[in-house]
Amino acid sequence: MNNASLQFDILVVGAGPAGLAAAAALSQRGLRVGCLAPQHPPRWSNTYGLWLDELETLGLQDCVDTCWDSPTVVAGSNTIHRLPRSYARLDNKKLIARLIERAEDGNITWLTGVARDWARISRGVEIAASPTAPHQSPRCYEARAVIDATGHFPALLKRASRVAPAWQTAWGIMAHCKGDPILGGASMALMDFSAIDGESTFAEPPSFLYAMNMGGGRYFLEETVLASRPAFKIERLQHRLATRLEMRGVEVVEVLETERVAFPMGLDLPISNPFILGFGGAASMVHPATGYMVGRALQAAQPLAFAIAEELGRAGGDPMRAVAAGREAIWPQSTRRSRELLLFGLETLLKLNADETRVFFNAFFRLAPAQWAAYLSGTASPAEITQMMLEVFRHLPPALKIQFARAGFSKQAAYLLRASGPSFLTR
Numbered sequence: 421m422n423n424a425s426l427q428f429d430i431l432v433v434g435a436g437p438a439g440l441a442a443a444a445a446l447s448q449r450g451l452r453v454g455c456l457a458p459q460h461p462p463r464w465s466n467t468y469g470l471w472l473d474e475l476e477t478l479g480l481q482d483c484v485d486t487c488w489d490s491p492t493v494v495a496g497s498n499t500i501h502r503l504p505r506s507y508a509r510l511d512n513k514k515l516i517a518r519l520i521e522r523a524e525d526g527n528i529t530w531l532t533g534v535a536r537d538w539a540r541i542s543r544g545v546e547i548a549a550s551p552t553a554p555h556q557s558p559r560c561y562e563a564r565a566v567i568d569a570t571g572h573f574p575a576l577l578k579r580a581s582r583v584a585p586a587w588q589t590a591w592g593i594m595a596h597c598k599g600d601p602i603l604g605g606a607s608m609a610l611m612d613f614s615a616i617d618g619e620s621t622f623a624e625p626p627s628f629l630y631a632m633n634m635g636g637g638r639y640f641l642e643e644t645v646l647a648s649r650p651a652f653k654i655e656r657l658q659h660r661l662a663t664r665l666e667m668r669g670v671e672v673v674e675v676l677e678t679e680r681v682a683f684p685m686g687l688d689l690p691i692s693n694p695f696i697l698g699f700g701g702a703a704s705m706v707h708p709a710t711g712y713m714v715g716r717a718l719q720a721a722q723p724l725a726f727a728i729a730e731e732l733g734r735a736g737g738d739p740m741r742a743v744a745a746g747r748e749a750i751w752p753q754s755t756r757r758s759r760e761l762l763l764f765g766l767e768t769l770l771k772l773n774a775d776e777t778r779v780f781f782n783a784f785f786r787l788a789p790a791q792w793a794a795y796l797s798g799t800a801s802p803a804e805i806t807q808m809m810l811e812v813f814r815h816l817p818p819a820l821k822i823q824f825a826r827a828g829f830s831k832q833a834a835y836l837l838r839a840s841g842p843s844f845l846t847r
């Protein structure tokens with residue numbers, strides 16, 4: 421069924437959550453897959469959180485490190501929303517092992533190196549890679565098609581760079597603490613937007629505490645700016661976290677690990693390349709208004725692999741058609757329209773001050789769980805997102821209503837136009 425003259429049907433470059441999930445799904449579909457990454461097995465150092473149901477639907481619920489039943493959102497001093505949806509912290513090592521195991525059920529070759537360049541060759545693509553170990557020499561790999569899963573600033577694909585991205589930034593610690601840093605007796609806070617003492621000196625952009633009780637007096641605590649343009653300085657988040665904890669009478673006894681977070685949100689989609697398909701951060705799959713992506717990438721790997729394997733797996737299958745089908749699986753027209761609405765949401769969020777942000781999230785988490793969950797998924801239909809936006813709008817106080825309505829008539833309206841206008845407008 422395969423074009424045996426080339427080494428691989430498909431070469432996945434990058435083995436972060438997106439690349440490894442794609443490699444596993446493609447290999448399970450019977451394709452000859454190469455996965456090129458700086459090291460094998462890969463190491464993921466980020467703390468990943470996602471909704472438990474996102475893992476359950478994929479049979480990956482055993483890859484959870486810790487899980488919390490009623491995460492909270494604190495959107496004002498007296499308002500604590502307890503969300504009826506379980507939230508999980510990933511056990512990265514377990515998930516990596518599971519995805520490797522799935523990949524090895526099929527036909528996978530693990531390659532170590534760093535992709536430097538690509539070139540079109542007869543019936544496929546050649547990837548030039550430099551070594552990551554001293555004894556290795558530079559190598560070239562040939563494949564009928566390539567997936568670039570090298571993260572937000574892809575190694576092979578290009579972006580038009582029309583819009584400066586917003587940035588999510590955070591400073592986190594895993595620490596032994598005396599005292600409870602999480603409000604309301606909860607064991608996990610998804611977003612605690614409560615004010616920090618002396619707020620007037622450093623209220624903007626607003627930041628929230630993302631907090632996990634890991635048991636035995638151990639907490640993961642991350643002060644996070646959901647989105648700002650330009651990126652907010654991590655050192656200032658470090659200061660905010662220390663102030664917040666001090667204010668709560670929490671003593672940090674020992675810091676076990678630290679985490680610096682900075683990644684772009686709302687980047688343009690990569691410029692279409694007929695032979696190379698982006699996936700994950702490389703394909704701007706990060707939710708434009710929340711920064712989440714891991715759950716979506718794990719889920720999208722399946723339809724992606726199905727679409728590509730259908731084309732590459734049949735006699736005379738065409739790599740260019742396979743790449744186009746893969747792109748359509750990740751970014752169908754309806755999801756691209758939804759993305760424009762979420763980008764509108766991001767731009768609106770960027771304009772809110774700390775108080776307005778709290779009011780907004782108060783209204784947001786008053787929605788029915790199915791509604792806010794659909795918005796957070798990043799794949800809800802344009803109709804679902806529009807309905808949710810109108811519902812939030814209905815719950816806003818008059819001053820914010822005016823601000824949101826104005827946004828609908830500002831240059832931000834271009835997002836709404838692209839979301840609802842003729843399909844050639846959608847990017």
Ligand SMILES: Cc1cc2nc3c(=O)[nH]c(=O)nc-3n(C[C@H](O)[C@H](O)[C@H](O)COP(=O)(O)OP(=O)(O)OC[C@H]3O[C@@H](n4cnc5c(N)ncnc54)[C@H](O)[C@@H]3O)c2cc1C
Pocket residue numbers: 433434435436437438439456457458462466467468469470533534535536569570571572575679680681682683699700701702706711712713714715
């Ligand atoms: C600290 C942090 C915490 C985050 N937390 C969450 C979270 O809790 N939940 C969530 O949903 N999202 C989270 N995100 C956002 C997003 O999901 C992550 O950035 C995620 O890691 C993106 O996955 P990816 O596979 O696309 O890219 P990456 O994870 O960046 O993986 C890309 C891989 O490609 C490899 N690579 C790069 N260049 C090359 C090359 N030239 N050749 C070969 N290999 C290459 C890299 O070594 C890397 O392993 C977080 C981001 C950060 C930075």
